[in-house]
Amino acid sequence: xxxxxxxxxxxxxxxxxxxxxPGASMTKDEKVRxxxxxxxxxxxxxxxxxxxxxxxxxxxxxxVAQAVKDSTVCSLARAVRADIERAGEALKNANSGRIxxxxxxxxxxxxxxxxxxxxxxxxxxxxxxxxxxxxxxDVEFSLEDGSRTEPDFMYRIIEAVIAAGASTINIxxxxxxxxxxxxxxxxxxxxxxxxxxxxxxxxxxxxxxxxLAVANSLAAVMNGVRQVECTINGLGERAGNASLEEIVMAVxxxxxxxxxxxxxxxxxxxxxxxxxxxxxxxxxxxxxxIVGANAFAHESGIHQDGVLKHRETYEIMKAEDVGWNAxxxxxxxxxxxxxxxxxxxxxxxxxxxxxxxxxxxxRFKDLADKKHEIFDEDLQALVSDVKAESVDEIYRFVGMExxxxxxxxxxxxxxxxxxxxxxxxxxxGSGPVDAVFKAxxxxxxxxxxxxxxxxxxxxxGTEAQGDVTVRLARNGEIVNGVGADTxxxxxxxxxxxxxxxxxxxxxxxxxxxxx
Numbered sequence: 001x002x003x004x005x006x007x008x009x010x011x012x013x014x015x016x017x018x019x020x021x022p023g024a025s026m027t028k029d030e031k032v033r034x035x036x037x038x039x040x041x042x043x044x045x046x047x048x049x050x051x052x053x054x055x056x057x058x059x060x061x062x063x064v065a066q067a068v069k070d071s072t073v074c075s076l077a078r079a080v081r082a083d084i085e086r087a088g089e090a091l092k093n094a095n096s097g098r099i100x101x102x103x104x105x106x107x108x109x110x111x112x113x114x115x116x117x118x119x120x121x122x123x124x125x126x127x128x129x130x131x132x133x134x135x136x137x138d139v140e141f142s143l144e145d146g147s148r149t150e151p152d153f154m155y156r157i158i159e160a161v162i163a164a165g166a167s168t169i170n171i172x173x174x175x176x177x178x179x180x181x182x183x184x185x186x187x188x189x190x191x192x193x194x195x196x197x198x199x200x201x202x203x204x205x206x207x208x209x210x211x212l213a214v215a216n217s218l219a220a221v222m223n224g225v226r227q228v229e230c231t232i233n234g235l236g237e238r239a240g241n242a243s244l245e246e247i248v249m250a251v252x253x254x255x256x257x258x259x260x261x262x263x264x265x266x267x268x269x270x271x272x273x274x275x276x277x278x279x280x281x282x283x284x285x286x287x288x289x290i291v292g293a294n295a296f297a298h299e300s301g302i303h304q305d306g307v308l309k310h311r312e313t314y315e316i317m318k319a320e321d322v323g324w325n326a327x328x329x330x331x332x333x334x335x336x337x338x339x340x341x342x343x344x345x346x347x348x349x350x351x352x353x354x355x356x357x358x359x360x361x362x363r364f365k366d367l368a369d370k371k372h373e374i375f376d377e378d379l380q381a382l383v384s385d386v387k388a389e390s391v392d393e394i395y396r397f398v399g400m401e402x403x404x405x406x407x408x409x410x411x412x413x414x415x416x417x418x419x420x421x422x423x424x425x426x427x428x429g430s431g432p433v434d435a436v437f438k439a440x441x442x443x444x445x446x447x448x449x450x451x452x453x454x455x456x457x458x459x460x461g462t463e464a465q466g467d468v469t470v471r472l473a474r475n476g477e478i479v480n481g482v483g484a485d486t487x488x489x490x491x492x493x494x495x496x497x498x499x500x501x502x503x504x505x506x507x508x509x510x511x512x513x514x515x
Contacts, residue, residue: 008251008260009201009227011045012038012244014276015064016076017205018235019049023452023471023480024280025502028060033349033383034232035064037275039071041268043244045098047074047229051090052083058090065094072096072138079103079128088135099132102142102170105149105157122157126164133165142205146171147178147186155193162194168201168227173216176209176239184219191224203227206242208234213242218250221260232276233284233291245269245290245322253316270323271347271376278380281469281480281495283456290322331379333368337361340379347376349383370486371463381458381465381484394419394504395444395497402432402489412436412489416497418443433492440496448474448503455488470495472503479503 015031018024026034031048038046048064049057065073073094077083079101091097103114103125110116116124125141132139141161143149149171158169171190173183183206191197204220204227206213217228234243248266251258273291277284286293296319331340340361344351351357363382368374398415412435413426425443429435437450452471457464466488470481481499485491 005255005259005261006226008221008262009044009203010244010248010262010264011047011074011203011227011229012043012231013047013205013229013241014038014231014235014244015060016047016049017229017237017241018231018276018280020237021235021240021280021282022237022478024235024282025479026060026279028056028063030279031060032063032067034272034276034279035068035071035073037268037272037347038232039068040265041272042263042265043071044263045072045074045227047076047100049075049090050077051075052077052086058086061087061090062093065091065097069095072098074098074100074140077101077128077132079124081128081131084128084131084135088132091136096138097136098138098140098168099136100140100142100170101128101132102144103128104144105153106145107150108148109145118153122153122160125157126160129161129164129166138168139166140168140170140203141166142170142172142203144172145174147173147183148175151186151189151193154190158190158194159196162196162200166200168203170203170205170227170229172205172229173207173213174205176207176213178206178216179210179212180215180219183216184223187220187225188223201226203229204242205229207236208239208241211239213240214246214250217242217247218258221251221258226260233273233282233288235276235280235282243289245273249290249317249322266321267323272323274377275347275380278377278458278467278482278484281454281471281482283454283467283469290317295319296324331364331368331374332372333365335364335368335374340364343376344379344383347379347383349379367465367486371461371465375459377458378465381467393501395500397483397490397494397497398422400436400490400493402435404432410435412439414439414493416440416493432489436489436493437496440493440500444500446472446474446500446503448472448500451478452480453492455492458484466491468492468495470499472496472499474503477503 019026035046048061051058051061061075075087075090077087084101087099110121129139129141202225204217204225206216228247230242230244230247232244234240248262248264270291284291396417400414402412404410409428410432411428415424423443425439427435427439427442429438451473454469456467458467465484465486468483468491472479479499479502481495483491483494
């Protein structure tokens with residue numbers, strides 16, 4: 001029996017498809033921070049964005065391409081010249097770049113979305129790959145809605161785009177409709193029917209509408225796929241994408257079953273998960289596989305007894321292998337500037353100027369006065385708080401006073417700045433947070449709707465920082481504001497003001513489309 005295992009390419013699209021979650025839009029600096037963490041994790045391909053979507057997305061792809069050296073950086077592009085050339089321009093300075101172009105190929109998409117005949121779609125796909133190939137040696141082609149594409153047309157278009165220069169072929173389950181058996185068989189049939197299939201790597205990109213994204217991806221791997229497109233925490237539009245951590249740990253844990261291996265440094269999985277959650281404001285559910293707070297917790301007495309006697313009775317992975325113990329660095333109020341800066345750098349955080357470092361260090365000291373131990377998660381939240389204030393800042397939290405007494409309506413008095421001018425406002429509410437939000441709206445009148453209010457503890461203990469997410473919607477635009485503080489009410493005020501800043505920012509909208 002051969003012990004040879006093929007390399008499974010891990011293609012992370014957190015910065016592109018993950019960002020298409022309503023409200024999960026990221027700034028350029030946030031994308032660079034996450035991109036550097038993905039690079040540290042040794043992700044093979046990082047899809048940094050959709051370069052033509054907006055000037056902001058173009059600059060973000062360009063910045064990630066310049067910052068990341070050890071991973072291939074990719075930009076998505078529709079199968080049209082303008083998109084492809086814009087992607088090529090954004091990737092011009094990448095150490096290793098890839099253009100990822102796509103067109104819809106299912107009958108329903110071709111008829112109702114593209115309003116094109118199959119032969120015209122095929123011709124456009126081939127032309128797009130040729131244009132991309134002149135700009136990059138690494139070209140990926142995707143058949144949007146591939147899982148609902150007619151087999152004969154699928155074979156024709158794949159053969160043609162490989163001949164035109166595509167080296168990776170992605171057949172996505174765009175709408176999360178597939179099942180493991182049929183999705184795996186799809187790839188088996190493609191490899192058997194496309195004459196030049198051996199000239200390309202085949203890729204899977206699954207959405208989780210039926211909760212089958214990981215299962216479908218692994219079924220595809222068992223049928224010849226050697227690239228999996230996935231996201232940190234399973235982030236993505238609608239129900240999300242296949243989860244990177246689940247794919248990677250399934251392959252590593254079941255080495256006896258899967259004929260592939262990855263080069264991922266799994267010790268960075270949990271820290272990267274926490275960073276993505278902090279940046280996007282999308283918390284990880286406690287029972288989420290691999291990265292959830294309860295992923296390695298045992299409450300059952302039988303389970304606890306078994307684990308104490310022999311870990312492998314109930315644990316199939318080591319918590320430390322995915323980074324649960326790697327982020328237990330403890331800093332405190334006696335820690336110096338050099339130690340704090342060094343830890344920030346290890347987390348992929350750099351500062352543009354000495355003033356920016358001084359600001360971060362001051363915030364660190366303020367936090368250290370409030371809580372005894374500072375963990376990596378606290379530092380990530382601190383930086384996210386700083387970045388939140390730098391986004392086209394119109395409103396900035398200054399301070400507040402909240403009065404709560406049983407039997408009386410809570411009342412909040414809040415001070416914030418608007419374009420640098422101090423504003424003080426007050427209001428009653430059904431609770432302290434409601435009073436704070438009403439006080440802000442009394443002055444701002446944003447005409448927005450509050451769609452989500454979420455509070456999560458960043459670390460354990462009663463002195464932990466509260467990480468608050470506020471989702472606001474207005475005129476079809478959705479934003480997630482984030483704020484962190486040991487005082488949850490203060491964190492809530494910061495998150496609400498951050499969301500208002502995002503609503504007023506320009507250039508943050510991007511098309512909710514893709515494969």
